[in-house]
Amino acid sequence: MTCWSDARKKYEQLDQVLTKELAVDNCHVGVQYNPVRMVSTGAKVDAKTIRRRSCFLCEMNRPADQTGMPLLGKYHFLLNPNPILPRHYTIPLRHHNRQQIQGHYEDLMKMVKKLDNLLFFYNGPLCGASAPDHMHFQAGSRGVVPLERDWKEVYRPQMSCLRKGDGGTVYQLNGYLCAGYVIIASTAEAHEALFDSVYSMLPVPEGEYEPMMNILAWADSEEELVSVVLPRAKHRPDCYHAEGDAKTLVSPGALDMGGLLITPREEDFKKMNAQLAKAIIQECGVE
Ligand SMILES: [Zn+2]
Numbered sequence: 177m178t179c180w181s182d183a184r185k186k187y188e189q190l191d192q193v194l195t196k197e198l199a200v201d202n203c204h205v206g207v208q209y210n211p212v213r214m215v216s217t218g219a220k221v222d223a224k225t226i227r228r229r230s231c232f233l234c235e236m237n238r239p240a241d242q243t244g245m246p247l248l249g250k251y252h253f254l255l256n257p258n259p260i261l262p263r264h265y266t267i268p269l270r271h272h273n274r275q276q277i278q279g280h281y282e283d284l285m286k287m288v289k290k291l292d293n294l295l296f297f298y299n300g301p302l303c304g305a306s307a308p309d310h311m312h313f314q315a316g317s318r319g320v321v322p323l324e325r326d327w328k329e330v331y332r333p334q335m336s337c338l339r340k341g342d343g344g345t346v347y348q349l350n351g352y353l354c355a356g357y358v359i360i361a362s363t364a365e366a367h368e369a370l371f372d373s374v375y376s377m378l379p380v381p382e383g384e385y386e387p388m389m390n391i392l393a394w395a396d397s398e399e400e401l402v403s404v405v406l407p408r409a410k411h412r413p414d415c416y417h418a419e420g421d422a423k424t425l426v427s428p429g430a431l432d433m434g435g436l437l438i439t440p441r442e443e444d445f446k447k448m449n450a451q452l453a454k455a456i457i458q459e460c461g462v463e
Pocket residue numbers: 231232233234271272273309310
């Protein structure tokens with residue numbers, strides 16, 4: 177980080193970003209006013225725009241001083257230059273393959289097992305990923321995103337069992353603002369089989385190649401790797417496209433859906449209240 181001055185500046189600025197916490201029904205939702213995230217929130221991710229730009233996750237296009245470490249032999253573990261979390265990493269596959277969870281979920285859970293002090297997350301191609309053409313995960317500090325932060329006290333005690341077997345359990349997420357599936361197993365292999373059963377239940381939108389979803393994953397203990405699959409109904413809420421006062425620029429990814437809404441514009445941070453936060457998460461998620 178010391179050699180990448182641009183990123184360093186943004187991490188220093190992160191100390192000063194404004195945040196607030198809202199009580200929404202029986203949940204807590206955080207709001208973060210973070211102007212550097214405009215690059216992602218405002219990103220055009222239509223196929224034409226994506227084809228025309230050079231991919232910023234490909235090694236040859238990355239800044240020379242964005243150093244990384246290899247992970248699982250096929251990913252790069254990089255500092256995210258536009259942080260939301262105090263520690264925030266981007267983990268692209270070394271090859272330029274489209275964003276797709278199938279075939280990579282087991283890798284995600286291997287990362288969780290290996291780096292058990294981090295929260296990992298996945299944004300589907302139309303669910304917050306600003307590089308839908310290049311497979312990547314992200315990871316960052318634990319204890320910040322409300323769904324993970326409040327997990328043991330609030331959500332874990334409320335979940336109900338859907339399916340046991342294959343070395344783990346699938347639960348229904350209860351008491352949260354939108355629907356979700358929780359997979360708990362001790363190994364990445366057991367996770368993979370259970371994830372397949374969740375994946376096959378979700379609809380694939382016409383013209384798309386995978387069900388819309390975000391995933392948040394972390395290690396509750398050595399024996400309990402947790403992943404929460406949040407199915408998505410929409411890429412962006414209607415207020416994202418509205419004009420004038422009705423416009424609220426929030427483009428939800430896994431962290432927003434996990435209860436940390438990112439507003440790159442100050443006016444949206446100021447007007448964000450419990451009602452609007454709930455409406456955005458429920459419109460983009462599934463009830
Ligand atoms: Zn690429």
